[in-house]
């Protein structure tokens with residue numbers, strides 16, 4: 001098997017996709033959005049609860065999609081819980097750079113959160129799959145912005 | 154015995170030497186992907202091009218190119234002859250009665266939209282019904298929905314069973330006094346079902362209802378005879394029959410082409426223009442406004458001539474062998490489920506590996522050089538019927554081999570290795 005493939009399908013990713021964390025609805029939550037990748041039919045819903053200071057107190061998701069989109073959603077919900085919403089949005093941008101292979105050529109990541117997301121950097125080698133990795137993040141962003149729907153197109 | 158074994162597939166398919174000769178005609182097949190020989194099994198999405206087509210385009214552009222139907226000069230005459238020659242090749246390919254009934258479009262989608270738009274303007278009224286099916290590609294659903302929305306007509310889908318079989322009995326029930334058109338596919342692009350199209354047409358005609366057949370996935374695989382079928386409209390798309398992209402075909406019976414209003418207005422489709430009123434050219438030009446896809450049509454003609462040189466009957470026999478072998482090999486894989494088990498199928502095989510999303514399958518087999526399509530195949534109503542979001546689809550052409558099937562089956566093993574299933 002090629003190194004690219006091995007890097008894409010790391011054990012951590014397979015584990016999250018098989019056993020996604022926070023895979024549930026949050027009843028009565030106001031910050032929710034539906035995300036779809038029209039190209040491949042991946043779809044998911046993101047649920048967020050925020051406290052009065054704009055801190056994300058809980059994050060969950062439901063949906064179906066490929067291993068990459070499910071793992072990315074699962075990891076995201078773990079990481080953004082407890083973050084200030086502005087920080088979560090900033091993290092989305094950094095994550096976007098990471099999987100697009102843009103930004104600094106070799107992004108050295110000191111922050112813990114971004115560090116954990118490093119396992120998804122393998123999608124860089126798979127341009128057709130970048131949208132799978134970013135779908136949950138786009139949707140999270142839409143939920144925070146108050147948009148009901150996010151699309152990767 | 155060894156010799157016999159080696160040759161036994163040839164009873165139904167091409168023998169080894171002949172297949173090698175055919176493959177050598179397709180330069181696109183001869184390359185490595187991720188360091189592995191390319192195994193191209195995405196023919197239902199688009200087919201590779203034979204050298205005959207590539208070279209025809211090159212000589213046409215290099216020597217015979219000008220606009221068509223407009224000049225008295227030599228190049229325009231040559232270009233017109235080449236363009237009209239392609240129409241004649243298509244006419245023979247479909248066994249249409251006359252070349253006037255062959256209209257060039259940019260693809261199958263435009264051919265369907267052309268008929269939908271003309272029906273919207275000239276035929277459909279509120280309360281009318283268009284019968285379609287669950288097997289359709291979106292391009293044979295959405296144009297009818299748009300036409301229905303504008304006119305107050307309705308689109309009724311014929312259901313299918315769990316094998317993906319078109320349900321003739323349910324179809325019969327849907328045909329009624331309000332049916333204005335039946336628009337169904339000849340072959341399903343997603344699961345390969347060959348519909349009982351002759352019977353579908355016969356039943357519609359009993360009620361005086363015309364039928365549009367989407368032949369996009371039939372044309373690459375089998376001989377087509379629109380007269381024997383008695384189809385009112387038959388469409389296909391050039392790039393799937395080894396021709397260039399940017400060219401599609403609509404066959405329409407002359408009586409319909411005379412009766413329907415024009416599609417687009419412009420040059421080439423008129424007889425005489427004045428601001429007091431314009432009279433339209435006769436078919437096919439009535440439906441070919443503006444400069445057509447000239448070289449694309451010529452390339453399609455070359456593709457059809459090439460395929461005819463092999464013979465559609467032999468193409469069908471070789472592909473039947475490939476489909477049977479692929480079905481056997483893939484059925485032997487644990488946790489693989491074939492989606493679509495109709496009694497008559499073209500060489501299109503849709504499947505899912507339990508617990509693995511088709512996209513992951515597609516990415517992983519690509520690394521073994523195997524090109525397949527994954528997703529909903531522009532057939533979401535069909536995916537919903539089978540309660541899947543997507544499938545992986547291997548689709549074959551006459552240049553594929555048993556070794557290609559073996560490569561696919563082997564590459565699926567690496568999917569299982571990664572996902573540990």
Ligand SMILES: Cc1ncc(COP(=O)(O)O)c(C=O)c1O
Pocket residue numbers: 197198260261262263290292293338340341342367369370390391401531
């Ligand atoms: C059954 C069927 N109909 C219509 C189409 C549309 O063809 P095109 O995109 O060339 O218009 C396709 C191919 O995608 C198809 O498989």
